């Protein structure tokens with residue numbers, strides 16, 4: 113597909129993708145699952161325009177949220193059958209008061225890699241304790257380098273506090289930070305070359321994520337077509353090269369984590385540039401992850417596919433065999449190719 117700079121399209125593969133997934137093809141057994149993404153809350157201290165609806169979302173009751181021992185019991189079984197990577201996410205994981213307890217419990221299971229995705233605003237307070245708890249890596253979300261735009265996109269966030277969080281993370285020993293940038297047509301797509309420039313002097317990976325029109329958000333109004341907000345990553349790639357020169361591919365295995373990004377490097381850069389192209393080039397056939405929601409649903413897919421409830425496996429006491437059975441039941445629900453809109457909001461799923 114050839115696109116002019118700034119042009120975005122409705123992506124045909126997804127227009128025709130089945131809303132009801134066809135199951136049981138591709139790597140659909142537990143042996144292929146490497147990463148469990150664990151959402152610890154659906155609440156957040158920001159209201160990003162692509163993630164939350166204008167009037168706010170209805171959050172789960174606090175007493176419906178899983179407890180640290182629940183996350184530990186589920187993750188223990190996952191690590192037992194071969195999950196190597198655990199990721200804490202949300203909502204905003206750092207607003208849970210017991211986040212350090214949760215991180216310590218998961219680190220004690222000795223996964224190869226324990227990471228956390230955050231908007232970064234609580235890191236001045238928490239970067240050190242998270243590091244001490246055993247978190248190996250952080251991913252930070254930032255969608256503009258301009259304070260006024262950052263504030264508008266995040267619904268009130270302060271960019272100076274974000275950068276303070278980055279400093280705190282670096283001081284605490286988190287070095288190879290990843291940055292997630294959700295690119296939205298006409299909102300921040302003019303900043304992609306500036307974002308890529310951050311990788312020249314820092315050992316960071318800046319990852320451009322195609323906007324996914326999941327659930328309701330300020331970009332997805334009932335009845336409206338959200339396609340116009342999506343910018344194909346091929347366009348972003350060309351814009352960066354037009355400013356900075358050729359992007360050289362980097363062997364994916366050298367990137368920490370087991371994410372779906374295609375990774376490149378600018379000439380002489382210390383860091384890397386990644387592209388996550390879930391809309392223009394779905395990577396469902398090689399998907400290696402499952403997701404646990406904060407209220408105990410195990411999800412086979414970010415978009416759709418099925419989910420199973422973990423709650424019966426946890427009450428009155430965790431039952432490892434039952435938990436393992438639920439994992440096996442969930443993984444076969446993965447769709448061959450995800451649909452366009454999904455069936456849950458991003459803040460419930462943790463990205």
Ligand code: SAM
Pocket residue numbers: 156162163201202203204205229230231251252253292293294321322323324325326458459461462463
């Ligand atoms: N609050 C944390 C944060 O913002 O990093 C963690 C949760 S957030 C849901 C996880 C990731 O999903 C973030 O990098 C965010 O930018 C991304 N995200 C949220 N909504 C998205 C959407 N509609 N399309 C693409 N990425 C999205």
Ligand code: SF4
Pocket residue numbers: 156157158159160163164202203204231253459
């Ligand atoms: Fe909050 Fe993260 Fe969603 Fe932004 S993307 S509203 S920071 S959960």
